[in-house]
Amino acid sequence: MRELSPSVLSADFSVLGKEIQTVAEAGAGMLHLDVMDGDFVPNISFGAPVIASVRKVTQAVFDVHLMVREPARYLEDFKKAGADLISVHYEACEDAGGTLKKIRELGCKAGLAINPDTPVSVVKPYMELVDMILVMSVYPGFGGQKFIETSLEKLAEAKALAEACGRGDLLIEVDGGIGVSNIRQACEAGANVLVAGSAVFRGDAAQNVKELLSLMKTA
Numbered sequence: 450m451r452e453l454s455p456s457v458l459s460a461d462f463s464v465l466g467k468e469i470q471t472v473a474e475a476g477a478g479m480l481h482l483d484v485m486d487g488d489f490v491p492n493i494s495f496g497a498p499v500i501a502s503v504r505k506v507t508q509a510v511f512d513v514h515l516m517v518r519e520p521a522r523y524l525e526d527f528k529k530a531g532a533d534l535i536s537v538h539y540e541a542c543e544d545a546g547g548t549l550k551k552i553r554e555l556g557c558k559a560g561l562a563i564n565p566d567t568p569v570s571v572v573k574p575y576m577e578l579v580d581m582i583l584v585m586s587v588y589p590g591f592g593g594q595k596f597i598e599t600s601l602e603k604l605a606e607a608k609a610l611a612e613a614c615g616r617g618d619l620l621i622e623v624d625g626g627i628g629v630s631n632i633r634q635a636c637e638a639g640a641n642v643l644v645a646g647s648a649v650f651r652g653d654a655a656q657n658v659k660e661l662l663s664l665m666k667t668a
């Protein structure tokens with residue numbers, strides 16, 4: 450089972466609720482919400498109040514990607530805003546294990562994200578605490594960047610690690626530069642949650658979702 454998780458970073462924020470309904474109705478089961486703090490990454494996006502506000506317009510699974518230094522400080526806020534799954538960066542946490550535990554205690558699924566320069570092996574000590582590994586396939590901070598090809602090897606490594614730990618159920622998410630030209634390759638490498646921002650929201654979002662979903666099915 451694979452899921453498409455459109456990243457609203459590339460949506461038209463003046464009609465955000467409508468954009469979200471469009472992609473959900475076209476078949477996207479998840480929604481990727483990129484929170485950036487201007488410190489861990491060189492950009493600021495939006496926070497919990499925006500997420501709480503769009504929670505009212507859809508039943509889609511809210512996949513919240515925190516690109517925030519010391520995210521443990523804000524987990525309750527994102528839970529209250531309606532997050533179902535919260536991912537934090539390995540590089541941004543003083544205590545990644547404690548942070549992941551706290552996410553689960555709040556009743557959310559926990560994801561551990563790794564930057565392009567961080568090896569998959571850092572996730573190993575946390576395998577019992579994670580529901581998802583998020584492999585960044587661009588340097589976090591901006592939408593519309595080019596996919597880093599070596600991420601395919603990291604996806605394969607993440608899948609092998611999951612299987613070696615008896616975690617065939619683990620979600621493996623790829624985020625950054627995904628589109629029609631590489632979504633099948635990413636699936637075949639091991640990703641089962643596919644984030645796409647500009648490939649969804651540039652142009653006809655409903656049509657783009659359908660096309661990406663059909664490519665995911667044939668992989």
Ligand code: DX5
Binds near residue numbers: 588589592646647
């Ligand atoms: C990058 C974000 C991504 C981004 C994806 O920092 O985490 O989720 O919005 O956008 P595209 O698909 O355009 O690379």
Ligand code: ZN
Binds near residue numbers: 456481
């Ligand atoms: Zn993201």
